[in-house]
Amino acid sequence: MAHGPAKGIGRWLFATNHKDIGTMYLWFSFAMFLLGGAFAMIIRAELFAPGMQLIKPEFFNQMTTMHGLIMVFGAIMPSFVGLANWMVPLQIGAPDMALPRMNNLSFWILPFGFALLASTLFMEGGAPNFGWTFYAPLSTTYAPDTVNFFIFGVHIIGASSIMGSINIIATILNLRAPGMTMMKLPLFVWTWLITAFLLVAVMPVLAGAVTMMLMDINFGTSFFDAAGGGDPVLFQHIFWFFGHPEVYIIILPAFGVISEIIPTFSRKPLFGYSSMVYATSAIAFLSFIVWAHHMFTTGMPIAGELYFMYATMLIAVPTGVKVFNWITTMFRGSLTFETPMLFAIAVVILFTFGGFTGLMLAVAPADIQYHDSYFVVGHFHYVMVAGAVFSMSGAVYYWLPKWTGKMYDETMGKMQFWIAFVGFNIAFIPQHFLGLAGMPRRYADYALQFSDWNMVSSIGAFMYGAAQLMFLYNVISTIVSGKPSTEEKTWEGAQGLEWTLPSPAPFHTFSTPPNVK
Amino acid sequence: MSINATQKITLKLVVAAVGMFVFAVFLMPPLYDVFCELTGIGGKTKGQYQGATVAVDGEREIKIQFVATNNGAMPWDFSPVEYQVRVHPGEKKAVEFYARNPTARDMVAQAVPNITPNNAADFFHKTECFCFNRQPLKAGEETKMGLVFIVDPELPASVTTITLSYTLFDVTDAAETSALAANN
Numbered sequence: 001m002a003h004g005p006a007k008g009i010g011r012w013l014f015a016t017n018h019k020d021i022g023t024m025y026l027w028f029s030f031a032m033f034l035l036g037g038a039f040a041m042i043i044r045a046e047l048f049a050p051g052m053q054l055i056k057p058e059f060f061n062q063m064t065t066m067h068g069l070i071m072v073f074g075a076i077m078p079s080f081v082g083l084a085n086w087m088v089p090l091q092i093g094a095p096d097m098a099l100p101r102m103n104n105l106s107f108w109i110l111p112f113g114f115a116l117l118a119s120t121l122f123m124e125g126g127a128p129n130f131g132w133t134f135y136a137p138l139s140t141t142y143a144p145d146t147v148n149f150f151i152f153g154v155h156i157i158g159a160s161s162i163m164g165s166i167n168i169i170a171t172i173l174n175l176r177a178p179g180m181t182m183m184k185l186p187l188f189v190w191t192w193l194i195t196a197f198l199l200v201a202v203m204p205v206l207a208g209a210v211t212m213m214l215m216d217i218n219f220g221t222s223f224f225d226a227a228g229g230g231d232p233v234l235f236q237h238i239f240w241f242f243g244h245p246e247v248y249i250i251i252l253p254a255f256g257v258i259s260e261i262i263p264t265f266s267r268k269p270l271f272g273y274s275s276m277v278y279a280t281s282a283i284a285f286l287s288f289i290v291w292a293h294h295m296f297t298t299g300m301p302i303a304g305e306l307y308f309m310y311a312t313m314l315i316a317v318p319t320g321v322k323v324f325n326w327i328t329t330m331f332r333g334s335l336t337f338e339t340p341m342l343f344a345i346a347v348v349i350l351f352t353f354g355g356f357t358g359l360m361l362a363v364a365p366a367d368i369q370y371h372d373s374y375f376v377v378g379h380f381h382y383v384m385v386a387g388a389v390f391s392m393s394g395a396v397y398y399w400l401p402k403w404t405g406k407m408y409d410e411t412m413g414k415m416q417f418w419i420a421f422v423g424f425n426i427a428f429i430p431q432h433f434l435g436l437a438g439m440p441r442r443y444a445d446y447a448l449q450f451s452d453w454n455m456v457s458s459i460g461a462f463m464y465g466a467a468q469l470m471f472l473y474n475v476i477s478t479i480v481s482g483k484p485s486t487e488e489k490t491w492e493g494a495q496g497l498e499w500t501l502p503s504p505a506p507f508h509t510f511s512t513p514p515n516v517k
Numbered sequence: 518m519s520i521n522a523t524q525k526i527t528l529k530l531v532v533a534a535v536g537m538f539v540f541a542v543f544l545m546p547p548l549y550d551v552f553c554e555l556t557g558i559g560g561k562t563k564g565q566y567q568g569a570t571v572a573v574d575g576e577r578e579i580k581i582q583f584v585a586t587n588n589g590a591m592p593w594d595f596s597p598v599e600y601q602v603r604v605h606p607g608e609k610k611a612v613e614f615y616a617r618n619p620t621a622r623d624m625v626a627q628a629v630p631n632i633t634p635n636n637a638a639d640f641f642h643k644t645e646c647f648c649f650n651r652q653p654l655k656a657g658e659e660t661k662m663g664l665v666f667i668v669d670p671e672l673p674a675s676v677t678t679i680t681l682s683y684t685l686f687d688v689t690d691a692a693e694t695s696a697l698a699a700n701n
Binding site for chain 2: 098099141162165166169170173174200201202203204205207208209211212220223226227228230231234237238241301
């Protein structure tokens with residue numbers, strides 16, 4: 001009993017093994033990814049042509065809101081927590097996570113949080129319809145009654161996230177194998193350590209924001225209600241004090257993943273390891289002091305606009321260091337282009353593109369023009385999807401042989417990559433044009449001059465959606481009937497403790513800590 | 518029972534998380550108010566002016582414009598009696614706003630002021646204002662609501678026009694709730 005997994009459903013319900021919990025996180029987040037993706041398909045189908053064809057505008061608003069909420073909190077964040085569960089103990093030579101029972105709790109409350117959130121779709125009044133940023137008073141005075149389900153859902157999701165982060169920090173700080181000093185940690189572990197600190201710092205602020213909403217809606221307080229002496233702009237400050245670090249919570253683990261993949265397929269150690277660590281820390285610090293660049297149109301005084309504009313531009317410096325290091329790692333390396341490497345290179349290119357549009361948005365006078373337009377939608381999909389989701393896809397292909405002991409089909413993997421890559425760009429490049437031409441975001445309809453690019457964008461979105469179904473097929477067919485791949489080092493250029501273990505990784509690993517030289 | 522390293526770090530992180538929640542709910546709103554008050558950002562006006570009377574600066578004349586807006590679906594007729602007045606800094610000036618409740622039910626309103634430009638907010642003193650209190654009006658009733666103000670002679674020289682805007686909120690429900698609470 002002590003040496004193998006339990007039988008039946010109990011193995012999952014009472015799981016304390018980091019690999020089982022990691023697997024559950026990954027599957028759960030993929031299910032959420034498909035749900036949020038289905039919402040995106042509805043949005044793009046409605047926007048395929050001008051005029052209202054498929055759904056009502058009220059439902060369209062619910063779709064944009066739920067798409068954002070589900071993708072950010074349900075798909076991207078839990079997927080990286082799942083990856084951390086699987087890989088952090090393997091990469092630092094630990095037998096398990098530091099707090100296995102809390103690990104179980106932090107996963108198992110998630111389905112309840114999202115059930116609360118998604119159940120609103122079937123209620124009178126409908127799902128949240130105020131945008132994923134849930135600005136007051138849209139989310140308080142004018143919200144449907146179901147907003148309370150949304151609030152409690154966010155509380156649960158936040159609690160899960162905080163517990164997951166505490167677990168990851170405790171594991172990294174206390175369970176490293178002898179000789180595994182901080183500056184020997186793989187970069188994925190480093191980026192997650194910093195991400196976890198960000199989460200502990202800002203998830204409670206999000207919980208605070210929704211708690212204040214709850215009080216305003218149900219208990220007559222006036223945190224965000226001007227009639228009672230409150231201020232709706234205060235909501236935006238509190239939300240973005242959470243929201244901007246949140247952006248880096250999503251992207252830093254993705255940076256960690258591609259810092260693992262690129263050296264492997266360049267057959268060179270990562271260039272500038274310590275500068276990567278410092279750059280990550282610098283990004284994390286800066287993320288706390290730039291939040292109001294989301295609020296340039298609220299009527300900030302000029303000094304505030306200048307400060308937030310320059311501070312935001314400063315983030316390009318450590319980010320540039322990272323991009324430079326990835327490119328330099330590839331420079332004169334013996335490159336091969338297996339599927340994980342293709343995803344990693346795509347991240348470097350497309351994330352940089354998204355970073356540049358971010359710089360454009362950082363310029364306060366320009367932002368006042370771009371604000372709330374499709375340019376912003378294009379920008380953040382380049383960093384969220386092409387940054388986080390692409391690197392997650394790459395990570396799954398990269399470590400799947402280690403998890404399952406089976407090799408995915410390289411041709412199918414490459415095909416999925418190219419369909420996703422081409423589809424993604426067809427979907428989101430046109431949105432930049434639409435935004436610059438003045439198309440506002442979050443509307444169910446648009447003026448006729450935007451028709452052509454919207455149709456192109458929708459076609460790209462359907463392509464990208466199809467690529468995800470192919471991804472699901474690839475993963476399942478690998479698990480079911482993949483070619484056995486049992487050597488320890490799946491990739492001959494790979495470095496790190498996880499590649500000293502047999503494939504598939506046994507249920508218990510590093511029960512005796514390895515010696516790291 | 519001794520506390521091991523994992524329990525220690527967990528405890529610290531839980532305290533940090535709870536601390537951040539407390540910071541968000543109990544410290545951020547008051548800090549925001551203090552920050553806005555100190556800097557004048559947001560155009561919030563001060564409460565009732567208690568300062569001494571000051572010498573009138575007859576050389577300067579400031580244009581004061583009034584804007585009256587209804588929030589959301591607030592049905593009252595609400596407008597300044599005079600849309601614009603000219604005052605010398607230091608001079609005490611009284612103006613009136615007209616309000617009428619055209620509905621068939623008794624209502625309570627709250628006016629929320631805002632000053633433009635922001636750097637004038639500190640120098641616009643109100644000795645009396647209908648915005649200090651909730652304004653009840655019975656069904657069909659109309660009223661004139663008073664405002665008495667002094668522009669401080671210290672007003673920055675760059676400011677020649679001050680716009681004072683009032684947004685009228687329907688607080689009937691909130692007023693009933695607090696009245697019920699008071700009766701209990």
